[in-house]
Amino acid sequence: GDLLEIYPLPGHSPDSICLKAGSILFLGDLFFAPNPGTAGAYGWSQPDLLASIERVLWILDQKEINLCCPGHGRAIDADQARSTLKSMYRDVLSLSGLEEINPLWARNTAAYAEDLMTELERLFIIITGRLAYTSYVLSAIEESGEAKRLQSLIDVAEIEELFGKFHRFVLELRSGRKLNWELVHKAGQMVGKLEQVLENGTLRPAVNQSLIQRARRILNDYSIAYRGFRPTFYASSFDINALLKEIMDLVEFKSYDEAAIIEAEDHEAYLRELCSRIDHIDLFDSVSLKLAEGQSLPQVRLDKERFGEAMTDLLERLSGRCAGELSLSSAMEENMVAVRISLQRGVCTSSILEQAELRFFERAFALSGCFIQIDSGGDSQTVSIELLPSTFDE
16 A cells, blocks of 8 residues: 655644655645744744755655645645745744744733724724715815715725724623634734725825824734734934924924915826815814923934834824923933923813823834833823933943
């Protein structure tokens, strides 16, 4: 009869094997070893997995194999398996520095997923709401063709269903019917679908690009964490007072040009500029933003892009909850450079930040290279962001 050959294939787990029966090769879970939630799990080994891929490639070259059967999914021919394994080898080479995938990682990542999905849902509500408003205005001025085009850019019902399913999944987790691992994977699936929505290049200029950029940042950070890595952090030294002035100019910037609407060369250009104008909302119309003249401070080390996004997002939220004035100042406090945002308690219509929002900003500012805290003492409420001076590391 036929000889059954057994080959060790550690990597996915220490005791993984593959079986050769005639011209058929049974590969077990080898193809799934680099997947998020598997890579980095207990028993997973990058060096062993690389060696196992090389072993299977040798079997395909030296033995007469016609068909390869993975542990899940359909069988594939030897040529397709060879191509897949070579691509997989390159992927596995990049999987150094993974966090250990264990129950604690699953619990923390599931909590992280909940908070990020809350933020993503908020952003998509704003994005789809602005599209709906712009479409409504265009219809009112008899630009029905452009109005219908905007309505077709995002399937609102599909987005609502995605987030609805996630909320139901969370309820099942809390009732004990789902596991943290499952919620982590559910969020990973959602990220892929939401990324596809944002890849629609025609969203520009119909939707403010800062909203798209923030959503993409969240999606990208979760994708990285889902694979077992830590989100990227690119730190350089900056003058904090100059950076705050730059952020203040950015939040007060008008993304449209009234003259461009009137002087548009053609109808397409006219609609493009008009949509940009309709979409623009002056979030600081009823709030006075003031930046105190800062003292000379040492440079701080941070990720400028992340810090700018987090600070802009924070200022926008605070402006919607507090009438009157938002005052920004900077100072040296002990060994830290502190940025303070002060609000008068009597003019705040709600708490500065909800708990889930605070957790979100704690992560966002931590990835920028700083810390955030709230002080509600006295007659005013203060948000403090503390940064390390560049000289601290020297």
